[in-house]
Amino acid sequence: xxxxxxxxxxxxxxxxxxxxxxxxxxxxxxxxxxxxxxxxxxxxxxxxxxxxxxxxxxxxxxxxxxxxxxxxxxxxxxxxxxxxxxxxxxxxxxxxxxxxxxxxxxxxxxxxxxxxxxxxxxxxxxxxxxxxxxxxxxxxxxxxxxxxxxxxxxxxxxxxxxxxxxxxxxxxxxxxxxxxxxxxxxxxxxxxxxxxxxxxxxxxxxxxxxxxxxxxxxxxxxxxxxxxxxxxxxxxxxxxxxxxxxxxxxxxxxxxxxxxxxxxxxxxxxxxxxxxxxxxxxxx
Amino acid sequence: xxxxxxxxxxxxxxxxxxxxxxxxxxxxxxxxxxxxxxxxxxxxxxxxxxxxxxxxxxxxxxxxxxxxxxxxxxxxxxxxxxxxxxxxxxxxxxxxxxxxxxxxxxxxxxxxxxxxxxxxxxxxxxxxxxxxxxxxxxxxxxxxxxxxxxxxxxxxxxxxxxxxxxxxxxxxxxxxxxxxxxxxxxxxxxxxxxxxxxxxxxxxxxxxxxxxxxxxxxxxxxxxxxxxxxxxxxxxxxxxxxxxxxxxxxxxxxxxxxxxxxxxxxxxxxxxxxxxxxxxxxxxxxxxxxxxxxxxxxxxxxxxxxxxxxx
Numbered sequence: 001x002x003x004x005x006x007x008x009x010x011x012x013x014x015x016x017x018x019x020x021x022x023x024x025x026x027x028x029x030x031x032x033x034x035x036x037x038x039x040x041x042x043x044x045x046x047x048x049x050x051x052x053x054x055x056x057x058x059x060x061x062x063x064x065x066x067x068x069x070x071x072x073x074x075x076x077x078x079x080x081x082x083x084x085x086x087x088x089x090x091x092x093x094x095x096x097x098x099x100x101x102x103x104x105x106x107x108x109x110x111x112x113x114x115x116x117x118x119x120x121x122x123x124x125x126x127x128x129x130x131x132x133x134x135x136x137x138x139x140x141x142x143x144x145x146x147x148x149x150x151x152x153x154x155x156x157x158x159x160x161x162x163x164x165x166x167x168x169x170x171x172x173x174x175x176x177x178x179x180x181x182x183x184x185x186x187x188x189x190x191x192x193x194x195x196x197x198x199x200x201x202x203x204x205x206x207x208x209x210x211x212x213x214x215x216x217x218x219x220x221x222x223x224x225x226x227x228x229x230x231x232x233x234x235x236x237x238x239x240x241x242x243x244x245x246x247x248x249x250x251x252x253x254x255x256x257x258x259x260x261x262x263x264x265x266x267x268x269x270x271x272x273x274x275x276x277x278x279x280x281x282x283x284x
Numbered sequence: 285x286x287x288x289x290x291x292x293x294x295x296x297x298x299x300x301x302x303x304x305x306x307x308x309x310x311x312x313x314x315x316x317x318x319x320x321x322x323x324x325x326x327x328x329x330x331x332x333x334x335x336x337x338x339x340x341x342x343x344x345x346x347x348x349x350x351x352x353x354x355x356x357x358x359x360x361x362x363x364x365x366x367x368x369x370x371x372x373x374x375x376x377x378x379x380x381x382x383x384x385x386x387x388x389x390x391x392x393x394x395x396x397x398x399x400x401x402x403x404x405x406x407x408x409x410x411x412x413x414x415x416x417x418x419x420x421x422x423x424x425x426x427x428x429x430x431x432x433x434x435x436x437x438x439x440x441x442x443x444x445x446x447x448x449x450x451x452x453x454x455x456x457x458x459x460x461x462x463x464x465x466x467x468x469x470x471x472x473x474x475x476x477x478x479x480x481x482x483x484x485x486x487x488x489x490x491x492x493x494x495x496x497x498x499x500x501x502x503x504x505x506x507x508x509x510x511x512x513x514x515x516x517x518x519x520x521x522x523x524x525x526x527x528x529x530x531x532x533x534x535x536x537x538x539x540x541x542x543x544x545x546x547x548x549x550x551x552x553x554x555x556x557x558x559x560x561x562x563x564x565x566x567x568x569x570x571x572x573x574x575x576x577x578x579x580x581x582x583x584x585x586x587x588x589x590x591x592x593x594x595x
Contacts, residue, residue, distance in 0.1 A: 016498040017394075024394035027387070028405050031466065034423045035411060037434055041426070052426070053437030096322065099315040109312035118320070122327050124579040126527045129548065129571050132555040132564045133330035133337070156322035186311065215416035217530040218548070222556060233418045237534055240422045249426045256422045260415040267414050271407060278413070278471070279478050 038253045042066065047250030065254035072242065072251070075258055077228060078235035085150050085220070085231055086213040090206055092155045097205070100156075101164025102190055106176075122158040128219060135222050145225040154213065160205045167198035204277035207270075214263060232259045331572065337565035356566040366567065368542045369550040372457055373525070376546060379457075380464040381521035387469045388517070392476030393506070406477070409470035417467065421534035424463050428535070450536055453543035460544050463531055468524060472517045479513030480506070519582040526575060547571050 036055050043061035044052070047068065051058075069075070103109070104116065127134070134153050135144075143149030171194060179189045195202070217233040224230055230238070236259045243252045267274050341352040360366050391409055395402040412420060427434045428449035436446040449459040483506060491501045507514075529549040532538060538545035538553065545553075548571065555564035 014498050020390060021394045024391055025405065027391075028408050031412070031470075032408060033434070034420070034427060034466070037426070038423050050432060053432060053434045055434075096319045100319040103312040103315040107308045107312040107315075109309040112312075115316060115320075118323065118328075120583075122323055124583075125327060125331065125572060125575060126523060127326065128527045129568065129575060130326070130330040130334075132551060132561075132568055133333040134326055135555070136333065137325060137330065152322070153326040156319040156326075158323075161319060211414065215418075217416065217418045218533070218552065221533075222552075233416045233530070236416070236422060237418050240418075240425065240534060244425060249429075252422055252426065256419045260419045263414045264411065267407075267410075274414075275410070275474060279474050 038257055041250050041253035042257045044250045047248045048246075052249045065250040066258070068248070068251045069239070069243075069255040069258060073235055073239040073255065074227075075232070075235065075255070078230050078232045078259075079262075081147060081229055082214055082231040082233075084147055086210045088147070089151045089154045089213050090209050092151070093157050093160055093205075093209060094202070096156050097160035097164045098190060098195065100161040101168055102186075102194065104161065104165040105168035106173075119158040119161055122156070127153050131219055131222055134219075138223060144223065145229065146223075147229060149223045150220045150231070153219070154209075157205075157209070160209070163201050163205050164198060167201035168194050171197050203273060207274055207277040211263060235259075334565040334568045334572070337561055338569050341562040352562075356562040360563055360566045360570070363563070365542050365545060366550055369538075369545040369547050370570075372543070372545055373547045375457065376461060376464070377522060377525040379461045380468070380525060381518065384465045384469045384472055384521060385514070385517060387465065388472035389476050389510070389514075391469065391473045392480055393502075395473075396477060396480045406473070409473055411470070412467045413471045417528060417530040418534055420463060420467055421531040424459075424531070425535060428459055450544075451540060453540045456536055456540060456544045460531060460535065463535075464525075464528075467531075468521070472521065475513050475517050475520075476510065479510045483509040515582065519578060522578045523575070526571060526578075547574075 033055065037053075040055055040057050041052055042065055043057065043059075043063070045059055045062045045064050046052070047065055100119070104112070130153075138144055138149040138152065141149075141152075143152060175193050175197075176189050179193055184192070215233065216231075217237065220231050221234050221237070224234060227238075236255060239255050240252055243249075243255070338356050339351060339353065340349045341356055342348070343350050343352070391406075395406050395409075430436060430446075430448050430451065433449075435449065439446045447455050450456050487505045487509070488501060491505050496504065527548065529546050529552075532544055532546055532549045533552075536544040538549050547567065551564050551567040551571065554560045554567060
């Protein structure tokens with residue numbers, strides 16, 4: 001707390017920290033300009049023309065641009081595809097990371113250290129870098145141009161595994177022993193003891209995972225060919241290219257707002273959970 | 285500490301029968317199997333594949349794949365577009381990571397005190413992190429539009445004529461970098477906010493008693509305490525620089541004249557547009573080497589935070 005007072009210069013009366021604070025607030029204003037423009041342009045009754053650069057609305061807001069965007073791209077379907085991709089990845093990840101996390105946290109077995117480094121390797125080599133060889137694998141598996149093909153490379157998560165391992169380790173062994181005496185199987189013990197107690201870590205991982213895959217672009221762009229299977233990001237990119245040709249900036253703003261809104265709303269509602277999980281995420 | 289007590293249960297020997305060693309091994313590998321299967325398919329196998337592919341190619345058009353030695357790499361480095369992408373990536377790395385880091389530290393130090401106003405501003409800085417990079421690029425498309433775009437329109441009011449932000453080869457990369465800084469600074473700010481909590485208040489008080497000014501306190505108190513955070517953010521920043529090129533795709537497609545081409549986008553072009561698998565593989569390998577160099581430096585941090593040995 002007092003570290004904070006220092007940096008705002010309250011206790012010392014210094015001028016530099018105050019200037020820094022003021023500068024930060026000014027930069028925050030600058031940071032908001034793209035968002036403000038998006039809002040102002042999206043609700044503008046016009047979509048092209050010289051007035052589009054205004055940051056102050058001088059019109060009666062309408063939904064005309066949204067209607068136009070809605071009509072020219074199949075956003076509901078893109079949204080559905082993105083939802084299926086992000087939640088599908090998460091569902092499989094929760095199974096794989098829980099199992100692997102338990103093995104690392106509670107079981108002794110030869111080759112543990114080797115396995116640990118095998119997992120660590122995934123953290124070191126970001127999956128997106130391997131898009132070219134992975135596309136070959138996906139095609140060989142017959143998953144080209146399918147949503148499953150977009151999801152498959154993310155089904156294992158070293159980050160999630162290590163996160164679950166940490167959470168499981170913090171749970172007292174006595175609880176598991178008690179359940180063992182009652183004759184609970186290993187999966188019952190995981191389901192009824194470990195998972196409920198590791199809920200905060202699970203939530204943190206879910207937020208990071210869904211955000212990352214909701215926003216992903218290059219990999220789905222390579223895997224998906226049919227317009228019907230495009231996720232939001234790929235849909236938005238091709239929609240933007242079309243509307244750019246028509247100079248329909250208001251429509252682009254409306255489409256961008258539609259695509260960005262779900263996560264922004266989720267953030268507004270669950271702000272603390274988002275911030276905590278992003279801090280704990282570090283390396284995805 | 286509490287954990288040490290719990291985990292010694294095994295040594296105490298009173299407890300319920302534990303897994304016999306063999307049984308535990310079987311169970312452990314059964315539980316690791318799903319993860320290892322996907323890791324093998326999409327991490328280990330592709331790495332082996334790019335190594336193989338980078339050493340093979342067609343000796344004549346339409347011919348079978350044959351061992352060609354380092355030829356793919358020689359061709360890769362002989363390609364001016366690749367050298368340009370490599371150089372761009374270096375400028376892009378320095379020009380985005382360092383400013384984002386400085387801004388993020390500044391934001392965090394200004395907003396570390398908890399108050400409603402500060403919480404709001406922290407949230408504002410975090411908003412760009414949440415929107416897809418493609419969406420950010422769509423907004424910046426208009427921002428950078430020549431003459432009637434947001435930037436030029438307002439600069440014109442100040443009687444400044446803006447440049448062709450995305451069309452001028454000397455300016456385009458810097459415009460892309462501005463977008464990246466805008467997108468990432470708020471993310472790094474979170475880590476500095478967390479790191480600043482660890483600086484003891486006494487340290488500041490002692491420094492003030494010694495007559496240290498704000499810059500001296502930053503230099504001799506804050507920065508030394510934040511050293512691990514800075515290292516961590518540096519690694520994440522470098523990873524982002526190498527792995528995120530969505531905005532290049534939307535805004536410039538690497539142009540004009542390769543001035544905004546970055547490594548990953550170059551690889552994408554080689555694979556998807558030029559169908560040159562050998563060159564794409566060689567490029568991927570160069571990128572993997574760069575990534576390993578970055579992450580290996582942080583290996584100890586990774587091991588400490590996820591490591592086998594608990595403190």
